[in-house]
Amino acid sequence: MSTSTTLEEPKTGTWDGGNEPLKASYGKLMMWFFLLSDAFTFGAFLIVYGLSRHSHLPYTGTPDDFQFSTEWWPIPEKVFNAFPGFHGVDLPLAFVALMTMILILSSVTMVLAVEAGHRMDKNDVQKWLLWTILFGGTFLGCQAWEWTHFITGTDEGMLLADGSRVFGANMVMNQYGPPLFANLFFFITGFHGFHVTIGWVLLVIAFISTVNGVYHKRGHYEMVEKIGLYWHFVDLVWVFVFTFFYLI
Amino acid sequence: MAAHSDHSNDFHQTGEIPKAQTKVIWKTFFILVALTAVEFLFAFTMDAGTLRNAIFIVLTIFKAFYIVAEFMHLKHETKALIWSIIIPLALIMWLMVALISEGSYYFDSITNYFN
Known part of the structure; x- marks a missing residue:
C-alpha cells in the first residue's frame, strides 16, 4: 500500500515547464525579440555612422564661417536648417524638432490606445488609434519634405575648385560634405521611415479591425498592444537617430 | 452548424467600463518633452565638443529609459x-x-x- 507514496513529486519551479516563466504571451515575447534583433540592425547603422564620421576630418573653424566642403564632415545644424514656408531663412534644427514632437505625441496616443484596450473600451481605442494614425502620417509627410529638400539642395549649393557648383545630394555627390554623409542620411533615415510606414499600415489594419469589433469579440486587445510595442520602438529609434545624426 | 456562426465564446461587455488611468502616461510625455527641450537648449547655447556630446548621449539614454520602461511597459x-x-x-x-x-x-x- 505504501508504494503509491513513492511516486516522484511533480516539479513546480519557474523553469520546470507547464507555466509561463516570463508571464507574457507568445506573440508579445516574439515581438520583443524581433525588436531586439531590429535594434541590432539600427545599432549597426549608427555604429557605421560613428566610424565613418570619426574617420573623416572634422570642421575646425568657427561655426559662423562654416562652408560646405567635401574635405570635412558638415555641422548638422548647418545642413538641416530649412523649414517649409520659410525659404532661405536659417532655422537650425527647427523642422526636426517639430518632427520629434509629432512622433513623441504619436507614441503617447498609442499608449493611450493600449490603455483603453485593457479596459475593453472600444470607443477610446478607436479614438486614440485614429490620433496615432494622424500623427504617424504627419511624421511621414514631414520626412518626405525633408528628403525632397535634402535632394534638391539650397540656392547656393557648394562651390567646387573648378568654379562649378553642386546642388543637393545623390548617392555619388552632395553639396553638404563627403559622399558618405548623404549615403548614411539616406540609409539611416530611410530605413527608419520604412519602419514608420510599416507601423502606419499595421495601425490602419488595427483601426479597421477595432471598428469591426474583431478584438472586442476576441475578448482582448493584445494585437493593439503588440503593434504598440513596435510603434514605440520606432519612436525609440528616432530618439537615437535624432541625437546621433542631428545633434552631435 | 458552421463554425463562424457559433458566438457562444464571444466576449460580452458586462457592467461599466472602468475610468482611464492616464496620469503616468502624461507624466512620461512631459518628461520626454522636457528632456528634448533641454537637448535643444544645449544645442544652441553650448559650443560643440566632447562634453556637449556626452550630455546629449546621457539625455538620450534617459529618454530611451522612459520610452522602454513606461511606454513599452518593460519596467513592469x-x-x-x-x-x-x-x-x-x-x-x-x-x-x-x-x-x-x-x-x-x-x-x-x-x-x-x-x-
Whole structure:
C-alpha cells in the first residue's frame, strides 16, 4: 500500500515547464525579440555612422564661417536648417524638432490606445488609434519634405575648385560634405521611415479591425498592444537617430 | 452548424467600463518633452565638443529609459524578460563606443602614416 507514496513529486519551479516563466504571451515575447534583433540592425547603422564620421576630418573653424566642403564632415545644424514656408531663412534644427514632437505625441496616443484596450473600451481605442494614425502620417509627410529638400539642395549649393557648383545630394555627390554623409542620411533615415510606414499600415489594419469589433469579440486587445510595442520602438529609434545624426 | 456562426465564446461587455488611468502616461510625455527641450537648449547655447556630446548621449539614454520602461511597459515585466532585453542592448552600446574610438584611430593612422 505504501508504494503509491513513492511516486516522484511533480516539479513546480519557474523553469520546470507547464507555466509561463516570463508571464507574457507568445506573440508579445516574439515581438520583443524581433525588436531586439531590429535594434541590432539600427545599432549597426549608427555604429557605421560613428566610424565613418570619426574617420573623416572634422570642421575646425568657427561655426559662423562654416562652408560646405567635401574635405570635412558638415555641422548638422548647418545642413538641416530649412523649414517649409520659410525659404532661405536659417532655422537650425527647427523642422526636426517639430518632427520629434509629432512622433513623441504619436507614441503617447498609442499608449493611450493600449490603455483603453485593457479596459475593453472600444470607443477610446478607436479614438486614440485614429490620433496615432494622424500623427504617424504627419511624421511621414514631414520626412518626405525633408528628403525632397535634402535632394534638391539650397540656392547656393557648394562651390567646387573648378568654379562649378553642386546642388543637393545623390548617392555619388552632395553639396553638404563627403559622399558618405548623404549615403548614411539616406540609409539611416530611410530605413527608419520604412519602419514608420510599416507601423502606419499595421495601425490602419488595427483601426479597421477595432471598428469591426474583431478584438472586442476576441475578448482582448493584445494585437493593439503588440503593434504598440513596435510603434514605440520606432519612436525609440528616432530618439537615437535624432541625437546621433542631428545633434552631435 | 458552421463554425463562424457559433458566438457562444464571444466576449460580452458586462457592467461599466472602468475610468482611464492616464496620469503616468502624461507624466512620461512631459518628461520626454522636457528632456528634448533641454537637448535643444544645449544645442544652441553650448559650443560643440566632447562634453556637449556626452550630455546629449546621457539625455538620450534617459529618454530611451522612459520610452522602454513606461511606454513599452518593460519596467513592469518579469526580471528574466527585462534582463534578456537589456543585456544584449548594453553589449551593442559597448560596440558602438568601441567602434567610434576605432574610427578616430583609423583616421589618425591615415593622416599620420600615409600622407
